[in-house]
Amino acid sequence: MKDVTIIGGGVIGCAIARELTRYRLDVLLVESEVEVGFGTSKSNSGIIHGGHHTEPGTLKGELAWAGNQRWVRLAQELGFGFRRNGDLTVAFDESDVEVLERIALQGRERDIPGVEIWGPERIRLEEPNLNQDIIAAVDGPTAGVVNPYEACFALIECAVANGLELRVNAPVTAIEQGADGLLVHAGGDEIPTRFVINAAGVHAEKVARMVGLLEPSIRGRKGEEYLLDKRLAGIVQRTIFPCPTPNSKGILVIPTFDGTIMVGPTAQAVEDLDDVTTTAVGAASTFDLARRLVPGISERDCIAEFAGVRAVAADNDFVIGPTSVAGFFNAAGIQSPGLTAAPAIAELLVTMLGDAGLDLSPRPEFRRTMPRPVHAASISIGELTELAERDRDFARVVCRCELVTEAEIHDAIRRGARTLDGLKFRTRAGMGRCQGGFCTPRCMQLLAADADGGMSDITKRGDGSWLVLDRGDLRGEEVPA
Ligand SMILES: Cc1cc2nc3c(=O)[nH]c(=O)nc-3n(C[C@H](O)[C@H](O)[C@H](O)COP(=O)(O)OP(=O)(O)OC[C@H]3O[C@@H](n4cnc5c(N)ncnc54)[C@H](O)[C@@H]3O)c2cc1C
Structure with a gap:
């Protein structure tokens, strides 16, 4: 019997997994995709929020600042990319300035260091490429940027090195209640377990329903993001936020950890929780709004685009903790700033499991560091x-x-990459201007050689995303000689 089974290998599941492997426990993580981090956790802005934006009196607010403070150490221990580049939230008129004052006050009330309001001169000096009509800005020096997928991979590799059992391609289809725990049906196996953590992202409602719970109810809110050519690297140093409205943080200009500029995300309610399409309307509004902040940005510089779906719970806050079903815990409704809060969410959940009777005896041999690739x-x-x-x-x-x-590609495969996206997110192969036009065939060859398979076995991101077919696989069709 497993002590804990975590459902979902996004940043939340991966962070919880690593945290649990500090203790003498038998822990399993089951993930429906072929690799971890392939859900919303790879499709976000990569911002470690400074902690001053989130509203007081919410779990999101509390855990964002707590999580923020843990990222430096995590990045040092696990060797993934993280930089504290700071953020600026800007005002174009006096009514915006009132909002900025409230944001700065939130920061001071949480004792977040360095949050202050700048006037136009300081703004021009620090960020000369911003719109010259900006009259004030809140400086949030504690904000940072991270490579979110690298963080997921590093967390799970560390957890596996510490004894976690990881099963990918193993969707959970049912959960039964047994006499002394829960029985998780995943990838054709039945896994008896004492505690289950539902970290299934946008599908957390579906998983909760497997044990008969009607909550949390999860709605999807899609965000489109647009990645720009390196030509624009350095156009801003900090992440630039417009003045937020009650419903949205707005469109941001984000210097990613890798030095490219990204603009987004949009915020659109979606019925289909797996809808990760980008749209002409989304692109047009994103670039209009981004250009208002930084006039030098143009859609002609766009080299890639993607979308992710936020998991929004009914009261718009995180849903974390035990439920009315014994042993079943939620880490659900983890919308933004969920990436920021992930390390703090993991610690909170482990404490809650301890309170529920899980024996948290430390494992002295816990290995906290991983070699930096x-x-x-x-x-x-x-x-x-x-x-x-x-x-x-x-x-x-x-x-x-x-x-x-090629050495980096081999290393990524050794560390768990099974798909072209897995290679791309670990090494950046295919992320540049040509978007894989040059390197894709060689990456496929190396993946195929490692798996003793053929090119037609290689997928972009798991089943259904093959890039080439064997001639013999052209089902039902006459193959021309
Ligand atoms: C556009 C956008 C921008 C964002 N920007 C930021 C940001 O800058 N900073 C920030 O802090 N936050 C940001 N967020 C929020 C952040 O991305 C999320 O809070 C975080 O990724 C949620 O992680 P998760 O592990 O809960 O979900 P996911 O990453 O979606 O992981 C859930 C996993 O569960 C798996 N799963 C689902 N059902 C099953 C099943 N039945 N069996 C097995 N596995 C299952 C899925 O395959 C998936 O891998 C953003 C979100 C979006 C959409």
């Missing part, structure tokens, strides 16, 4: 040459746009 693009040419002298794969460039070598 080498990225050729972020080391000096001298260091790269030295590496290449020892391992010729460092001399073979696979992705020219992002300078990714």
Whole structure:
């Protein structure tokens, strides 16, 4: 019998998994996708919010600031990309300034260091490419940016190194109540377990219904994001927020950890919780609003676009904790700033499990650090040459746009990449200007060789996303000679 089964390998499930492996427990994480982090956790803005934006009196507000403070250490221990670049929330008129004063006060009331209001001169000095009509801004120096997928991979690799059992391609289809726990049906297996944590993102309502719960009810709110060419790198240093409205944080200009600029996200209610399409309307409004903040931004610089769906619970707050079903816990309704709050959510849930009787005896051999993967693009040419002298794969460039070598691709596969997206998110191969036009065939060959398979076995992101078919696979069709 498992002590704890976590359903869902997004950033929340992965953070909980790592936190639980600090203790002498038998923990399983089941994920329906082929790799972890392939849900909303890979499709977000990557901002570690400064903690001053979220409203007081909410779990979101409390856990965002608590989570923010844990990211520096996590990034150091696990070797993923994180930078505290700060944010600016800007005002175009006096009514905006009133909102900024409230935001700054929220920051001061939470004892968040450095939150202050700047006037036009300081703004021009620090961020000269912002719209010259901006009259004031709140500076939030505690905000940062992270590579969200790298964070998921690093958390799960660390958890697995500490004894977590990970099952991917294992959707949970039913949960039964047994005499001494719960029986989870996942990927064709029946798994007896004492505690279940529902971290299934937008599908958390569906999972809760498997044990007969009518709550939480989860609605989807889609956000589209647009990634711009590196030509614009450095146009702003900080993440730029417009003055928020009661319903939305608005369209942001985000310098990602990797140095590209991203604009978004939109906020649109969707019925289909898996709707990750981008739209012409979304793009047009995103670029109009982003240009109002930073006039030098143009849609002609867009190199990629994606969308993610926020899991919004009925009262718009996180739903975390035990339920009326013994042993069944929720980590649900984790919309923004869920990425920021993830480490704090994990700690909170572990405390709650302890309160419910889970024995939290520490495991002295818990390994908190993981080796930082080498990225050729972020080391000096001298260091790269030295590496290449020892391992010729460092001399073979696979992705020219992002300078990714064959050695990095092999390392990513060794660390768990099974798909082209898995490689891309671990190494950046395919993320540059040509969007994989050059490196995709070689990445596929390397994945296929590792799996002793053919090119037609390789998918972009799991079943249904094959890139090539064997001629013999063209079902029912006459194959031309
Ligand atoms: C556009 C956008 C921008 C955002 N920007 C930010 C930001 O800048 N900063 C921030 O802090 N937050 C941000 N967020 C919010 C943040 O992305 C989420 O709060 C966070 O990713 C939620 O993680 P999760 O693990 O709950 O969900 P997910 O990442 O969706 O993980 C849930 C997992 O459960 C799996 N699953 C579902 N059903 C089952 C089943 N039956 N069996 C097994 N597995 C199952 C799914 O496959 C998925 O992998 C943003 C969100 C969006 C949409």
